[in-house]
Amino acid sequence: MYLDVIITLLKIAIVFGFVLNVAAILSWAERKQSAVMQDRIGANRADVLGFRIFGLFHPIADTIKMLTKEDWVPPAGDAFVHTLAPFLALFTALVVFAVIPFGDTLHIAGRDIPLQIADLNVGILFIVAFGGLGFYSVVLAGWSSENKYSLLGSIRAAAQLISYELALGLSIVGIVMAYGSIELDDIARGQGQYVLGVIPYWGIVAQPLGFILFFTAAMAETKRVPFDLPESESEIIGYFTEYSGMKFGAFWMGEFIEVISVAGVVTALYFGGWQIPFLSNQGVFIPGLFTIPLPHLLVVLLQVSAFGLKVLFFCWFMLLVRWTLPRFRYDQLMAFGWKFMVPLALVNIAVTGLIKYVF
Amino acid sequence: MEGHGLAVALTFFTAAFIAGLLIFLTSVLGPKRLTPVKALPFECGMEPSGPARVAFPVKFYLLAVLFLVFDVEVVFFYPWAVLFDKLALFGLLEMMVFTAILAVGLLYAWKEGALEWR
Numbered sequence: 001m002y003l004d005v006i007i008t009l010l011k012i013a014i015v016f017g018f019v020l021n022v023a024a025i026l027s028w029a030e031r032k033q034s035a036v037m038q039d040r041i042g043a044n045r046a047d048v049l050g051f052r053i054f055g056l057f058h059p060i061a062d063t064i065k066m067l068t069k070e071d072w073v074p075p076a077g078d079a080f081v082h083t084l085a086p087f088l089a090l091f092t093a094l095v096v097f098a099v100i101p102f103g104d105t106l107h108i109a110g111r112d113i114p115l116q117i118a119d120l121n122v123g124i125l126f127i128v129a130f131g132g133l134g135f136y137s138v139v140l141a142g143w144s145s146e147n148k149y150s151l152l153g154s155i156r157a158a159a160q161l162i163s164y165e166l167a168l169g170l171s172i173v174g175i176v177m178a179y180g181s182i183e184l185d186d187i188a189r190g191q192g193q194y195v196l197g198v199i200p201y202w203g204i205v206a207q208p209l210g211f212i213l214f215f216t217a218a219m220a221e222t223k224r225v226p227f228d229l230p231e232s233e234s235e236i237i238g239y240f241t242e243y244s245g246m247k248f249g250a251f252w253m254g255e256f257i258e259v260i261s262v263a264g265v266v267t268a269l270y271f272g273g274w275q276i277p278f279l280s281n282q283g284v285f286i287p288g289l290f291t292i293p294l295p296h297l298l299v300v301l302l303q304v305s306a307f308g309l310k311v312l313f314f315c316w317f318m319l320l321v322r323w324t325l326p327r328f329r330y331d332q333l334m335a336f337g338w339k340f341m342v343p344l345a346l347v348n349i350a351v352t353g354l355i356k357y358v359f
Numbered sequence: 360m361e362g363h364g365l366a367v368a369l370t371f372f373t374a375a376f377i378a379g380l381l382i383f384l385t386s387v388l389g390p391k392r393l394t395p396v397k398a399l400p401f402e403c404g405m406e407p408s409g410p411a412r413v414a415f416p417v418k419f420y421l422l423a424v425l426f427l428v429f430d431v432e433v434v435f436f437y438p439w440a441v442l443f444d445k446l447a448l449f450g451l452l453e454m455m456v457f458t459a460i461l462a463v464g465l466l467y468a469w470k471e472g473a474l475e476w477r
Contacts, residue, residue: 008366012373020377067381070389075398076411083382090378091371098370118366125437146411147400159419162426169433176440241401246385250378331476334422338474342429342465346458349436356443357451 011117015097018308023256024059026315031058033319066249074242077146085141086243086250092134093257099123100264101185103274103304104281107296115274115304116185123184124172127265131221134258135161138230138239141251145242154239156330157223157230163337164220164227170345171213174352175269178206188273192280197287200277203270209348211270213341218262219318220337222255226325229333263314271310274303421473432461
């Protein structure tokens with residue numbers, strides 16, 4: 001019993017440690033990526049004892065700065081709700097990681113440890129539910145700020161989030177059909193099969209259209225360019241206009257954590273999770289030819305690193321998209337969500353059903 | 360199953376601790392110097408006129424209702440998708456009818472102009 005608690009806490013420490021550190025590094029990576037794409041140098045000024053290491057001290061400096069800035073609560077606003085909103089933004093972004101599997105079952109010292117914080121049997125619903133709860137942080141922040149622009153910004157944000165939530169929910173149905181489960185570790189395990197003996201049966205193979213729909217809707221849920229109308233950092237009519245210090249930082253960090261969680265879910269659902277093609281518990285194998293046995297610990301280590309690398313790749317991919325595309329106009333955004341994504345997601349479900357029934 | 364409940368509870372606790380700690384620290388560490396000008400809402404330096412909780416277009420309300428209707432229907436897809444193999448042809452046809460009804464609902468909202476923004 002105690003051992004279970006300690007193992008769970010250890011897994012939480014590993015996952016949250018990874019997520020929070022990557023979120024901090026992403027804030028630096030985003031500046032550097034935009035600098036590379038716009039032919040600038042980017043953040044490189046913060047130094048410790050003369051060492052600059054490519055500006056990697058900037059996330060630390062930012063954290064210290066935000067923690068020591070004045071925490072300003074609008075006198076006319078609602079202080080409790082004003083504090084609750086950034087709390088919810090961080091909290092809901094973090095708890096999503098409870099159900100994302102980052103590795104196969106680890107057999108060590110006679111114990112089976114699933115490398116997933118909580119193997120819930122409603123995995124996908126948990127993610128959609130807590131992703132959806134992030135919506136409250138937006139609405140509460142805008143409402144409690146006692147600022148017209150914040151309120152308008154939060155209402156626009158809410159309308160965008162619920163519109164794309166629909167497409168998001170519909171696009172996952174296809175993947176649930178393909179693997180017959182809503183548990184993320186079942187889906188990850190199902191992606192270890194092979195089509196025609198050689199092509200890994202990853203979610204992208206089973207659901208190419210579903211992947212595009214999911215990724216687009218999920219990017220809209222993270223409120224980043226090209227879907228950054230809630231924030232519009234070049235106009236600043238966002239729901240967190242009236243925030244300062246680390247409360248603003250909580251929204252900002254929550255956004256990066258959402259990016260990581262989207263990358264994690266996309267990896268787990270569509271890119272094989274922790275699977276590496278032609279690597280199983282027995283070792284490396286070429287179908288029908290030979291198998292090179294590998295020790296269990298090494299296999300698990302490779303798979304966990306593969307998951308981490310895939311997540312980092314999708315984080316970076318989202319940075320690329322963010323600095324490549326311009327922002328939508330609001331009516332285009334809503335029309336795209338309701339008139340394009342939702343019908344297409346319905347078609348995707350119908351086609352998946354037909355294909356699955358015929359074969 | 361009990362173990363999972365515990366794991367989720369521990370995750371909630373840790374996430375709440377991290378979020379709470381950051382927000383607590385910023386409210387303790389920062390300076391507190393409230394001036395009358397600073398107390399005004401940040402509206403481009405103009406003095407705000409009227410209350411902040413202004414009326415907003417009814418459009419958004421309509422959208423929320425539409426979302427509610429469709430999202431509840433989306434939830435019905437999940438159990439069906441999990442049991443797709445067991446339900447076989449019956450399940451497929453039933454869901455085709457359901458999807459068609461959903462699509463008709465969407466088309467109706469579309470035709471009535473509920474999805475237009477102007």
